[in-house]
Amino acid sequence: MVVVTEQHKPNKTHILIFPFPAQGHMIPLLDFSHRLAVRGGGSISITVLVTPGNLHFLRRLLSSTAGEINPLVLPFPSHPSIPNGVENVKDLPPSGFTSMIHALRNLHAPLRSWISEHPSPPSAIVSDIFLGWTHRLGLRRFVFSPSAAITCCILNHLWLEMPTREKPGDDNEVLEFRKIPTSPKYPWWQVSTIYRGYVDGDPFWEFIRDTFRDNWASWGLVINSFSDIEGVYLEHLKRDMAYDRVWAVGPILPPPGHDNDRGGPTTLPIDHLMTWLDARDDGHVIYVCFGSQTVLTEAQVRALASGLEKSGTHFVWVIKDSACDTIPGGFEDRVTGRGLVIRGWAPQVAVLNHRAVGAFLTHCGWNSVLEAVASGVLMLTWPMQADQYTDANLVVDQLGVGVRVCEGADSVPDSDELARVLAESTTGKREEKERAKKLSRAALDAVGESGSSTKELDAFIEHVVSLGQAK
Structure with a gap:
């Protein structure tokens, strides 16, 4: 089943939003979508991709944005390690994150078909940090990070440089990130569970590695943070990724009245x-x-x-x-x-x-x-x-x-x-x-009318609209 609504006007820049189906990832990206629609002033239209089991998260969003946001519903792809009918990480064991990341790549073909057949195809996609493969859809891809800027710095370091323990088996060995401001360091057992599970040469894990590397190679990065708490890490990301297309738009909070029904x-x-x-x-x-x-x-x-x-x-x-x-x-x-x-x-x-x-x-x-x-x-x-x-x-x-x-x-x-x-x-x-x-x-x-995050949001909208006009 594919649900496509035809309310996109040719004079608007069309953006595709693709959240990862875990509540902590989905909710901030949907709230960001609401801010995009409101702040965009009619210059953009938005399609949000969800699977059927998560469509209910869009109800209030769709009713409050007067047609500026429309749903695209694609069937959740089958995967050997995910039971039928399970579409949210909270219903899975701890290994569910990697299985879900792997399963969702099977939406690549139907999503490409939807893009090619749409009368007003999107000029950009904003997708979750766990959906790196969307970098390969032929659209300008903006990574959305529901995590802190310092976490993005650490993930880039881990998956690009692939550090290992000097003492295999010692989970208390400290891993220090000297290239990152403040040189954060953690015992091995506190390092990303997904990274610690990586198995060199395994196709499954090579895909997971490429997912994070595709984030680094994408067109831009939108982060749920703000400069007063993470300015030093935001600047590091710009240097690390060799471009200025990093927008800190947080804290992304629910619109008034939206917190009580989510x-x-x-x-x-x-x-x-x-x-x-x-x-x-x-x-x-x-x-x-x-x-x-x-x-x-x-x-x-x-x-x-x-x-x-x-x-x-x-x-x-x-x-x-x-x-x-x-x-x-x-x-x-x-x-x-x-x-x-x-x-x-x-x-x-x-x-x-x-x-x-x-x-x-x-x-x-x-x-x-x-x-x-x-x-x-x-x-x-x-x-x-x-x-x-x-x-x-x-x-x-x-x-x-x-x-x-x-x-x-x-x-x-x-x-x-x-x-x-x-x-x-x-x-x-x-x-x-x-x-x-x-x-x-x-x-x-920061999120006030003249605040740093509002200015960053406006700059992001201006940039995306310019991409649409250049098509």
Whole structure:
């Protein structure tokens, strides 16, 4: 099945948007598409490619952009390691990212056909960082990075230079990136899981390697970040990629009213949650959430529950349905009045922006980091995988707006120490909190009418329109 809408006018520059089907990747690119449509002032029209199982993510976007954005729905391609009907990484085991990257390349032929048959074919494509093969569609390809600029710097270094351990088998060996500003360094076990899985000579992994190398060879790069937090890394990317076509357009936040309907099922109505927060003192609530993919182990759930209970703090804890059975018996009764446990999903941006929320215990996914930055909330960091370690280091060591709590997908915090940090996050940490508020003002200024990210967005639109006019 292919759904094509014919609303593209010849006098507009047509752009194709292709998100990667993982919530943390898809949502910021769709929000960026909304900003493109609104800011484009009628000079561009946009097609967003999704598979049938993810079409629902477009509903609000399509209804709010008055025909400037249209869907292209292509069947999800079959793949031996992906069960039929699974179209989102969150439904797959941890290896699902690489399988999904590999599977989606099979959309190359139908997408080429759609481009060649369209009466007003796109002049450019903006596609996710995991979709490097779209560089070979015959369009100017702009990479969209939902990750930080420093992560882009690190990925370029990894996949172009292919560094290895001097002591094979030693996962604690430190890998230092001396060519990147601040010379970031990480133990091997914190380096990209996808990179560590690379097997030289295996066609599957050679494709994965080429995916990231194609990012470096693409026409331009759009990053969900802003100059006040990553200016040094943005400048490095321009030097590293040997062009100035790098646009920092973040923080990309949901349009007003869009945050409340973008998640999944929840056990607590949104108005109930907001009413509960309204009754709390300013800055005295800790928001606890580990993103759309992380599932805490039973030991982690019990340690976290114990730490929350001992801390005496007010909190909202969002926990995935699959981990709910491991919550200690009687916990919710014992914290009645000061704690809410939400099974499933919560409107994170709205919660973080509530005056009662003063701290955020987070896995440090980049979307969560930017949402916390924009909200001026202190971050308590517990990175689990991938670029989350990089994000946590940026938050704590460079920006000074966070405090380390734990790190690692298998680590279990000491509940007494956790309780101490949680309690202190609402009563102390004044320097970090002041920096968080200052950084929030910078983030909101960046996306204001005359802010750096708005200017970058305008420059990107101007560049894309010029490509369309040159056709």
